[in-house]
Amino acid sequence: QLQLQESGPGLVKPSETLSLTCTVSGGSISGYFWSWIRQAPGKGLEWIGYIYYSGSTNYSPSLKSRVTMSVDTSKNQFSLNLSSVTAADTAVYYCARLHCSSASCYDTYWGQGALVTVSS
Amino acid sequence: QSALTQPPSVSGSPGQSVTISCTGTSSDVGTYNRVSWYQQPPGTAPKLMVYEVSNRPSGVPDRFSGSKSGNTASLTISGLQAEDEADYYCSLYTSSSTVVFGGGTKLTVL
Numbered sequence: 001q002l003q004l005q006e007s008g009p010g011l012v013k014p015s016e017t018l019s020l021t022c023t024v025s026g027g028s029i030s031g032y033f034w035s036w037i038r039q040a041p042g043k044g045l046e047w048i049g050y051i052y053y054s055g056s057t058n059y060s061p062s063l064k065s066r067v068t069m070s071v072d073t074s075k076n077q078f079s080l081n082l083s084s085v086t087a088a089d090t091a092v093y094y095c096a097r098l099h100c101s102s103a104s105c106y107d108t109y110w111g112q113g114a115l116v117t118v119s120s
Numbered sequence: 121q122s123a124l125t126q127p128p129s130v131s132g133s134p135g136q137s138v139t140i141s142c143t144g145t146s147s148d149v150g151t152y153n154r155v156s157w158y159q160q161p162p163g164t165a166p167k168l169m170v171y172e173v174s175n176r177p178s179g180v181p182d183r184f185s186g187s188k189s190g191n192t193a194s195l196t197i198s199g200l201q202a203e204d205e206a207d208y209y210c211s212l213y214t215s216s217s218t219v220v221f222g223g224g225t226k227l228t229v230l
Contacts, residue, residue, distance in 0.1 A: 035219075037166075044224040045158070045166065045209050058217055094165055104172050105213045106156035110165040 002027040004095050004111035012089075012118050018082040022095030022111060029053050029071065033098035034078045035107055036069065038091040046091075050098050051078055085118045092116075124149070124210055124222035131228040137198040140225045142210030143191055150191040154213040157186060157195045160224075161206040169208075170195060197227070205229045 008020035022034065036048040049059035051069040059067045063082070071078040082089060092115050096107035125143045132138040142155060149155060153173040158166035168177055170186035173193055183199045197204055210222040 037221075044207075045160075045211075045221040047211075047219040047221060050219075060218065099171075101172070104152070104154040104156070105217075105219070106168060106171040106211065107158075107166075108168055108177065110167070113165050 002097065002109045004097065004109055006093060006095050006111045006114035008114060008116070010115060010117060012085055012116060013120050014086055014118055015084055018080070018085050018089060018093075018116055018118070020080045020093055020095075020114060020116070021077050022079070024076045024078075024097075029073055029076045029078065033100055033105065034071070035096040035098045036080045037094045037096060037107070039094070039113075040088075040091045043091075048080065048082075048093075087118050090116065090118045124212055124220060126208075126210060126222040126225045128223070129226045129228065131230055132197075132200045133230045134200055134202060136200050137196060138200060138227065139194050139196045140208050140210075140227070142193045142195070142222050144193075144212060146191055148212055148214060149188065149193055152213075152215070153188070155186070155188065155193040156211045156213075157184075158209045158211065159204075159206045160209065161203075166209065200229055202229050 003025045005023045012018045030053045033050045035050040051057045066083045068081040092113040094113045095111045097109040099108045155173050157170040159169045160166040173188045174186040185196050208225045
C-alpha cells in the first residue's frame with residue numbers, strides 16, 4: 001500500500017521560506033505526478049501545484065511567484081518551497097499522488113498532512 | 121482560473137439520500153468529465169470518492185454516486201450513515217492542466 005509522509009519545520013518566521021518534504025513508501029516515485037495541497041485552519045482545500053517525476057511542474061497561478069517544487073528519485077521524495085511567507089500561509093500542507101488518465105487527473109493517495117504555522 | 125460553487129452545508133437523517141452540487145461553467149464542468157469528489161472527516165486527510173464525474177475507486181461504497189447535468193456536477197449519498205458526516209469537496213482538472221477545488225460542503229447527519 002502506497003504511503004506518503006510530510007516532514008519539515010512546524011514553525012516558520014514571516015518573510016522566510018517554508019520547506020516541506022514528502023517521502024513516498026510502498027511504491028516508486030517514478031512514472032507519476034505528485035501534488036501539494038494546503039488547508040488553512042477552518043478553511044477549504046487550496047491546490048498549490050504538482051511535479052512530474054522527471055521534474056516538470058505546474059503551479060497555482062496565485063502562488064506561482066513564490067513556489068518551487070523539486071523531486072529526488074534516488075530518495076523517493078519530492079519537496080515544496082514557499083518563499084516570503086506570511087500568516088496567511090499558515091495551513092496544513094498535504095502531499096498526494098496525482099493519477100492522470102486520458103480524461104482527467106485526480107489525487108488518489110494522500111499524506112496525513114503537516115501543520116505549518118507562520119509566526120515570529 | 122475556474123471557480124466551483126458548492127453549498128456550504130447539507131443535512132439528512134440516517135437512511136435518507138442527500139445530494140451535494142458543484143457548479144462550474146459551460147467551458148469547464150459543462151464540457152469535460154474532469155470532476156472528482158473528496159470526503160474529509162474532521163481531523164483527517166481527504167479521501168477520493170468519485171473521479172471523472174461518476175467513477176468510484178475500489179473500496180468506496182456504491183452508496184456514493186456522481187453525476188452531471190449541464191454545468192453542475194453532483195455527489196449523491198444514499199442510505200445515509202453517521203460515518204458519512206464529513207466535509208465534501210469537488211475538484212476540477214482544468215483545460216490549463218491546473219486543479220481547482222470547490223469551497224467545500226459540510227454534511228451533517230441528523
